[in-house]
Amino acid sequence: MNIKITGTGCYIPSEKESNSAFLQHEFFDSDGVPFDTPNETIIEKFEAITGIAERRYAKTELNTSDIAFVAAENAIKDSGIDPETLDYIIVAHNLGDVNHDSIQGDIIPCLAARVKHKLNISNPKCVAYDLIFGCPGWVEGLIQAQAFIRAGMARKCLVIGAEILSRVTDRHDRDSMIFSDGAGATVVESCEEDCGILAFESASYTRDEVGYLFNGGSYNRALPQNIRYIKMHGRKIYEFACIHVPQAMKECLDKSGISIDNVRKIFIHQANEKMDAAIIKRFYRLYNKPVPPGIMPMNIHKMGNSSVATIPTLLDMVKKGEIEQQSVHKGDVIIFASVGAGMNLNAVVYKC
Incomplete structure (x- = not known):
């Protein structure tokens, strides 16, 4: 048995934040001391090291489970499957739903359950759970999905990676310029082809x-x-x-x-x-x-x-x-x- 990705989808937030948006920030070091270096220099060095010139932020009315749902819809459409035939929905994230102007994460119910609800899946045998594994979460979800399929516990799985990091960054920390928002999803199935x-x-x-x-x-x-x-x-x-x-x-x-x-x-x-x-x-x-x-x-x-x-x-x-x-x-x-x-x-x- 081979296990492959049969559909992909993503959600790229429409709000763009360029590096120039950080020119007015007041940056401190980890000891709470303001930097003597001008922000222009800080940003120039940051871009040279990270390669980041701009990043995407989710609109205020959207949350992590919302953008995970959109990515999931796109992946399901790309694969051509009936969502009712999914055996597992695995959502990798780290911070849950974080409302705009809040920094408290909400993971009750779990994001995978929320995505399943938004997909209007009625099949109770479609198990929905979250995976907290840091940035490697989507890859680990892919590994878990193939394990379920190989063990005969599933035929089709939906693996999603979604995060809204813009709401949990410290605007006084230079590292805040690194983080952004987005969601990507994949449908994973067994196949007889030489692939996967x-x-x-x-x-x-x-x-x-x-x-x-x-x-x-x-x-x-x-x-x-x-x-x-x-x-x-x-x-x-x-x-x-x-x-x-x-x-x-x-x-x-x-x-x-x-x-x-x-x-x-x-x-x-x-x-x-x-x-x-x-x-x-x-x-x-x-x-x-x-x-x-x-x-x-x-x-x-x-x-x-x-x-x-x-x-x-x-x-x-x-x-x-x-x-x-x-x-x-x-x-x-x-x-x-x-x-x-x-x-x-x-x-x-x-x-x-």
Whole structure:
């Protein structure tokens, strides 16, 4: 039995926020000390490192489960399935529904249940649950879906990655410029074709690394410190990712039996352009190979980092010809890879 993605869909918020919007922000360091560096310089360095020139924010009336639903509808339409035949709906996110002008996450009921409700699915055997796994959540959902199908517990699964991070960022933290909103979805089914998931790898590093991403108070000490925002130790994450993600990708590829020369695309979590490029370079170095041109599609420049949504939205956009000079074709071998809070990481080798 082979297990493949039969439909993709995404929701890209219409609200664009360019880097110039941060010129009037007052940035502080983690000790609460204002930076002496002008914002123009801070933003220029930020863009040079991350590659982010603008990001997308959800409209105030929308929530994470709303944009997850739209992405799901698009994926279901693309696959051509009857939603009543779904056995599982898996929604990867990290913060739940966060209302505009609020920073409290709402996950009761879970987002997957809300998406199922919005899809108007009446089948009670369609099980809906949420997956909290940091940025690698959508990839992990894909891994779980194939496990359900392979075990005979399911025939069709809907895997969604959705996040609205713009509502949980500290406007006084430079890292707030990284985060964005979005949703991507995929329908996963069994098939008899020579395609689908060939191998996967997952890991959680929690002994020393568990606090690399966390919730913390505003860097502006004049603000209430009991209100929590998404925070990260960027340098530690960068070093962790560059060491562990290439190795996980190699272990996954070796497990699949596919030669590195046959890999056509690598869809990596769009976290930071410089970090992603370093990961890919180190991955190919493990095989004593140069990085092939065009191997890594990117949309971070216009989309920012939408956590669990980056890979499924990127996949959908490439499939539909929306990323310049990037495409995937039947028979292509691709790799999905991600790293994030936990610290969790994973990889999947997939044949289109």
